[in-house]
Amino acid sequence: METISRSWVKEIKIDLDSCKGCKSCVNACFADVIRWDEDDEKPIVAYPEDCVWCLACELACTEQCIDVIPNIPSPLRSSY
Amino acid sequence: MPKLEDLGEVISTDVLVVGGGVGGLATALKIKEENQNADVLIVEKQTTGWAGKATKIGGILAFLGPNDDADKFLDFQVRTSGFYLNDQELLYKYVRSSYKAIEQFVEWGNRLARTPDGKLVINRAFWAPEWSTTFIDIDMMLPMRARARKMGTKILNKIHVVELIKQDSRVVGAVGFDIVSGRFHIFKAKATVLANGSCGYKVRRFWISGTGDGIAAAYRAGAEMRNAEYGNLYGHTVFQETDSGMVGYASLMNASGENLAKKYLPDMGPAGVFLPVSLAIGLEKEVAEGRGPIYFEPPSSAPPPGFDSGLPKLGEWQKRMEDKERKYGLAPGVKREIGVPLHGETSCIKVDKEMKTSLEGLWAIGDTSYAGSAVAGAVASPPGVTPGSGIMYAVISAGWAAPSAARYAAEAAPVDISVAEAKTLKNIIFAPMQSKNNLSPLDAIAVIQDVTAPMKYNLRRSKERLEEALAKLDRLEEKLPALQAKDLHYLSKCHEVKSMALCAELTFRAALMRSESRGFHFREDFPERDDKNWLKWIILKQDEGKMKLSSQPIPIGKYKIKPVN
Numbered sequence: 001m002e003t004i005s006r007s008w009v010k011e012i013k014i015d016l017d018s019c020k021g022c023k024s025c026v027n028a029c030f031a032d033v034i035r036w037d038e039d040d041e042k043p044i045v046a047y048p049e050d051c052v053w054c055l056a057c058e059l060a061c062t063e064q065c066i067d068v069i070p071n072i073p074s075p076l077r078s079s080y
Numbered sequence: 081m082p083k084l085e086d087l088g089e090v091i092s093t094d095v096l097v098v099g100g101g102v103g104g105l106a107t108a109l110k111i112k113e114e115n116q117n118a119d120v121l122i123v124e125k126q127t128t129g130w131a132g133k134a135t136k137i138g139g140i141l142a143f144l145g146p147n148d149d150a151d152k153f154l155d156f157q158v159r160t161s162g163f164y165l166n167d168q169e170l171l172y173k174y175v176r177s178s179y180k181a182i183e184q185f186v187e188w189g190n191r192l193a194r195t196p197d198g199k200l201v202i203n204r205a206f207w208a209p210e211w212s213t214t215f216i217d218i219d220m221m222l223p224m225r226a227r228a229r230k231m232g233t234k235i236l237n238k239i240h241v242v243e244l245i246k247q248d249s250r251v252v253g254a255v256g257f258d259i260v261s262g263r264f265h266i267f268k269a270k271a272t273v274l275a276n277g278s279c280g281y282k283v284r285r286f287w288i289s290g291t292g293d294g295i296a297a298a299y300r301a302g303a304e305m306r307n308a309e310y311g312n313l314y315g316h317t318v319f320q321e322t323d324s325g326m327v328g329y330a331s332l333m334n335a336s337g338e339n340l341a342k343k344y345l346p347d348m349g350p351a352g353v354f355l356p357v358s359l360a361i362g363l364e365k366e367v368a369e370g371r372g373p374i375y376f377e378p379p380s381s382a383p384p385p386g387f388d389s390g391l392p393k394l395g396e397w398q399k400r401m402e403d404k405e406r407k408y409g410l411a412p413g414v415k416r417e418i419g420v421p422l423h424g425e426t427s428c429i430k431v432d433k434e435m436k437t438s439l440e441g442l443w444a445i446g447d448t449s450y451a452g453s454a455v456a457g458a459v460a461s462p463p464g465v466t467p468g469s470g471i472m473y474a475v476i477s478a479g480w481a482a483p484s485a486a487r488y489a490a491e492a493a494p495v496d497i498s499v500a501e502a503k504t505l506k507n508i509i510f511a512p513m514q515s516k517n518n519l520s521p522l523d524a525i526a527v528i529q530d531v532t533a534p535m536k537y538n539l540r541r542s543k544e545r546l547e548e549a550l551a552k553l554d555r556l557e558e559k560l561p562a563l564q565a566k567d568l569h570y571l572s573k574c575h576e577v578k579s580m581a582l583c584a585e586l587t588f589r590a591a592l593m594r595s596e597s598r599g600f601h602f603r604e605d606f607p608e609r610d611d612k613n614w615l616k617w618i619i620l621k622q623d624e625g626k627m628k629l630s631s632q633p634i635p636i637g638k639y640k641i642k643p644v645n
Binding site: 008026027028029030031032035046047050052053054055056058059068069070072073074076077078079080 | 126127129130131132135136218237238259260283284285286288289314317322323364367368372393396397400401404405408409410419420421422529533534535539569572
């Protein structure tokens, strides 16, 4: 149903083997991109279309297992 | 007999703070400092301590130093940025409170930039007289959150508060839903403080959380709005590939290398860091007439953009950003085209000097009432077109609202919420989940951006184009009942769409009424400032389902700074 024109990021990689399940990335995300998988007790990238690579998750991750890859040129809405 | 508890989670509190960004946390802390026994609950759509815009980009705090002259700054601000639309008494109060707010951060356990011998770093601002800046570390909200919790503040995260609830004319709480579990929540509160931000229409990267939810809820509850026409801040972003950063506009060139600041801003003195309106319109003209794109080309002798605050988290974040831009961005040597995106910053809830709204039981702080407080005047962000005011205004206005709300809550009568009203609101809130229609919130956002972002509608305004913009918003408004949410994340987006559409309408209706040009409000059909007829604030209010506009004369006679005839 949703039509996504262009996203700010290409990919959000989380190395789940290194992830210790501390939830810091879920808490740090201000856009509800990363959700918590209750069954696996690991983060899931639920809404990558809303990521604006603020990098708060990367900064918060104690194990350094997140890599957000931006989409450049950016989809900045023109004002002209 | 049906009970509220049958509808969802019912939570009672003395003070409900909506929004867990820097303003919401500061409010909770100040209430607890005023009355340790006050029951305070912060409800946040994402996660308190990480939410909002404060920790995104910057960490700049702007203030009047202890030995600086408040009158000189005020004179500059009112004459060259606020253009007499300020509540000058409140602006004076703000400026005089600003250094205390810096000291307050230290008490709350925040890291501020320090010189090697431990003194606070104070940089003189080049864009305004008597004004200084310093830096706060980017994780600033975490020590505040820890302190608030220690003092007994309750925090609920991942709850989108959609509507305020009234008992007669008094606001007695709010309703919303858990964006993960879907559970409906009813908050009974003696006092409610909105601290959930301005509306930026999701155009710029770090401003996407500002969707005007508090403003829209306050308007629907009947609160008055003010200075809504100044919800149209534009900035220029240097690296168009990343939408980050903003530097001096003195080095903006067209494709032929012509300096555009010299062309469109002859003889202009300090005018802030944000793009002046005449230059923004000039950039649009250059592109329209085939002389674009616009580039940022500082002289080769200029220092590289950026700054070193010496703060560990801010430094680490800046390094990560730079590394990404280097790795995935445009190659070195490729000329950097600039964009002029809309920040918006619609922040129009009208408040008095204690941040009380026109509704009993409701306060609005920070970005919900930036413009509505009239502290800034004819511009979106206070105290004028200067960076470093967002975090500062949030914390200072929290300091004004907190004692007022705490005292009210201590004396207020108990709260009663109608089950029927709560049930109606629950049905409205969850309607997009049952919708068989197919209006995607993303498509609706695109329409809102098509109206709010173009300068031809929102900066280079005219009666004809404002009416065209409003007609587009009307057509969208008719379609909004068809919004469909595929899950709870998108249900939240559906309500953000409704908030943004309403904020846009408030902005455009006020802009249509103001038949003059002043500050960030520029009308091609009324290009001059008209002090004879327009030393007035425009007030907007819902009246029997319609948006009603009126004007309120500015008490310029009692203010220190008056227009020179």
